[in-house]
Amino acid sequence: MATNVATALFGIADLWVIGRLGIAEAQAGVELGAKFMMGLLVVFNFLRTGTIALTAQAAGRADAAAQAAALVRALGAALLIGALLIAAMPLAVPLGLEALHARGGVADAAATYVGIRYWGGALWLVNAVLVGWLIGRRRVRAVLAIEVAANLVHVALDLLFVLGLGWGVAGVAAATLMSEALKLVAAALVAAREEPAALARQLSRQSATWERAALGALFRLNRDLFLRTLLLTGAILLLVRDGAMEGPVVLAANGILYQLFILSALLLDGFESAAQVLCGEAVGARDAARFRRLVRDVLLWGLGCGALISLVYALAGAPFAASFSTDAQVVATTLTFLPWAMLLPVLGVSSYVFDGIYIGATWTGALLVTMAIAFAVYAALLLVTGPLGNHGLWLAFALFLAARAAAQAALLPRLIRRGFAAA
Structure with a gap:
């Protein structure tokens, strides 16, 4: 949980520092540019979640070679995807910003931000x-x-580049890019000291590591996670796009509300990560009783913490949200829609926990099905709630989270029976 909060500070620091300038278009441009980069990269988050699941299951079997192979194959996939993204940059950037309805000064600021950050993909x-x-x-x-160190550097660079040197939007993007580079170096140094890392270096040079059967299993898992994340990212980008159509003030306010949402989501995603590792180990050990106990315990802990965060937002959310901008219109608009940010932690936590359970068990096909159902519900709700304006937009998003959890809960008993039938 603490690790995920440290991760959230990247976006919070960027939006907060640029908000010191009191320029709604600059803040909206950073919001739009950041969401473009999120849409571009987070769809490949299967590289993280899939690696957690495969490594945890291998650890549950005490299989060091399988842990090493999971690392090698995922790194190979990451480097290939990174090269393809760089090649696609001249086409991806203008099309992506147009799809998010970037206009005028907001479009200029977003293009500046993306033009720098894209190279860190x-x-x-x-x-x-x-x-x-x-x-x-x-x-x-x-x-x-690693996350805390990278964020301390990131915040310091944000303050230096934006407020000290006056680089504005370009300073925010440069700070993020340099922080990502620092994080990579630190993570690589830690990983290199792990025992399976020596095996990883050997496996990377062996043809068996790259055989079609082994890669096929990896890509089937990652295909489902990719498509599931694509739908989730699409839902978030629809939220951003519809906000952009309301103008720079609403877009900037929605960006602040989204930071409150993502802060709570990443904090509660600690339960998702725990479920991935612990449930993955239980599946690897073929321990059905342990798996059921973990499902119950992680859900209860998650719901309790989600309710606590909602309460904290209700008591102290207003001054925190208002601190993100010195533009009076942006602050007033943010506070108007703040109740939605208060509701989302307790409403969304069950879906995060179920994500971790499904991924840890590698039930990614079922996870994709539940996300597709929830996305269809969300798309229909956007049409129905459209006349309510920005309130309708946040209502549809809140019900999207609830629909995800409902579909996941409905499928889980059958998956457990089938997954542990042999045990």
């Missing part, structure tokens, strides 16, 4: 693999140390 992908592998090996404290 490969760094982000490799980081996802290394962090996932370390979490799968229960090296979470090392990951936390």
